[in-house]
Amino acid sequence: MLSGQKIQGESGADDPSDDTLITAVAQGDARAFDLLVKRHLKRVYNIAYGMVYNPADAQDVAQDAMMRVWMYAPSWRAGESAVTTWLHRIAVNCCYDFLRKKSRQPQGSEMLPDIQDMRTDTESDYAEAEKKKRLRAMLRSLPERQRIAVTLCYLDEMSNAQAASVMGVHIKALEALLVRARKSLRPMLETLDLGDGNDGGQG
Amino acid sequence: MKQKTPDRDEALMQAFRLLREDPPDDLHDRILRTATALPQRQPPARLRTAAGWAWLHNRLAMPDLRMAWAFCFMALVVAGALGIYVGQMQAVQAAAMAQGDEAEMVVYSIMQGDVAWEDRI
Numbered sequence: 168m169l170s171g172q173k174i175q176g177e178s179g180a181d182d183p184s185d186d187t188l189i190t191a192v193a194q195g196d197a198r199a200f201d202l203l204v205k206r207h208l209k210r211v212y213n214i215a216y217g218m219v220y221n222p223a224d225a226q227d228v229a230q231d232a233m234m235r236v237w238m239y240a241p242s243w244r245a246g247e248s249a250v251t252t253w254l255h256r257i258a259v260n261c262c263y264d265f266l267r268k269k270s271r272q273p274q275g276s277e278m279l280p281d282i283q284d285m286r287t288d289t290e291s292d293y294a295e296a297e298k299k300k301r302l303r304a305m306l307r308s309l310p311e312r313q314r315i316a317v318t319l320c321y322l323d324e325m326s327n328a329q330a331a332s333v334m335g336v337h338i339k340a341l342e343a344l345l346v347r348a349r350k351s352l353r354p355m356l357e358t359l360d361l362g363d364g365n366d367g368g369q370g
Numbered sequence: 371m372k373q374k375t376p377d378r379d380e381a382l383m384q385a386f387r388l389l390r391e392d393p394p395d396d397l398h399d400r401i402l403r404t405a406t407a408l409p410q411r412q413p414p415a416r417l418r419t420a421a422g423w424a425w426l427h428n429r430l431a432m433p434d435l436r437m438a439w440a441f442c443f444m445a446l447v448v449a450g451a452l453g454i455y456v457g458q459m460q461a462v463q464a465a466a467m468a469q470g471d472e473a474e475m476v477v478y479s480i481m482q483g484d485v486a487w488e489d490r491i
Contacts, residue, residue: 193410195410197402197406200402200405200406201402204398204401204402205398208393208397208398208401209392209393212391212393212397213389213390213391216389216391217386217389222394226393226394226397229393229397229401230397230400230401230404233401233405234401234404234405234408236405237405237406237408237410238405238408238409238410238411239410239411240410241410241411241412241413242411242412242413295388298385298388299388299389302385302386302388302389303389306386306389317383317386318386321383321384321386321387322386322387322389322390324387349379349382349383352382352383353379353382356382356383356385357382359385
């Protein structure tokens with residue numbers, strides 16, 4: 168179990184490493200899990216949001232991923248892979264599972280506009296909300312594997328090697344996915360870039 | 371121009387950073403509440419070992435089998451003790467036989483006329 172003083176020092180320099188935390192989580196330490204969730208939830212949520220688009224679904228996927236981290240923590244072995252890689256792999260697998268389930272369900276709710284997201288953003292900055300909406304639509308237009316590659320490398324800012332490890336592919340395969348994604352996104356992104364200053368009112 | 375295109379693509383792709391968002395506040399608590407209520411899954415190898423020990427423990431602790439286990443244990447101890455005793459006996463016999471063989475050979479040699487044995491014994 169993780170000692171109390173280590174947890175107390177969570178904002179200080181003596182933060183326990185991910186390895187220490189996951190070892191404690193494997194022994195059922197809820198406080199270590201709390202810290203691990205605090206540290207990684209944002210990235211996991213963003214990966215999920217990049218893949219499923221709907222914030223409610225992204226929350227479900229992130230929750231599912233974190234629950235799996237808790238359940239399978241005893242299976243994690245030091246040296247096999249970094250905690251971050253292992254955790255992100257779980258998140259990606261959860262996304263795949265979710266999309267697979269979703270594809271079996273009748274279409275409808277998936278295609279609804281992101282109302283919740285739009286409403287909150289409209290209050291702050293409509294133009295930025297619009298830009299985000301278009302970016303999400305661009306991501307949605309990509310095939311699943313290209314989408315996850317873009318999400319990991321650009322949204323989550325992982326290195327190519329890390330992203331390849333998370334996706335379980337060779338780095339060359341990941342680079343090929345990124346090249347194809349960039350090629351398909353280029354025309355759309357250029358429009359977005361050009362329209363930055365003057366397309367605020369576009370729907 | 372060819373060099374510039376990938377750089378421009380990279381710059382364009384950086385727009386996806388805008389999509390980074392903070393998760394809702396209640397998500398963290400919800401995860402903690404639901405996850406920690408779930409049982410953790412042990413890896414298969416550890417599970418097998420644990421299952422083996424549990425099986426043995428159950429067998430040993432079964433009330434109707436306790437006497438049987440005690441009898442088996444006693445029988446094993448008696449058999450072990452008997453084995454050691456027989457082994458020791460056999461070793462003593464083998465030593466005695468070796469000594470007997472030597473004496474027999476001496477007598478036989480004397481009978482054959484090898485008088486030198488008399489000096490030796």
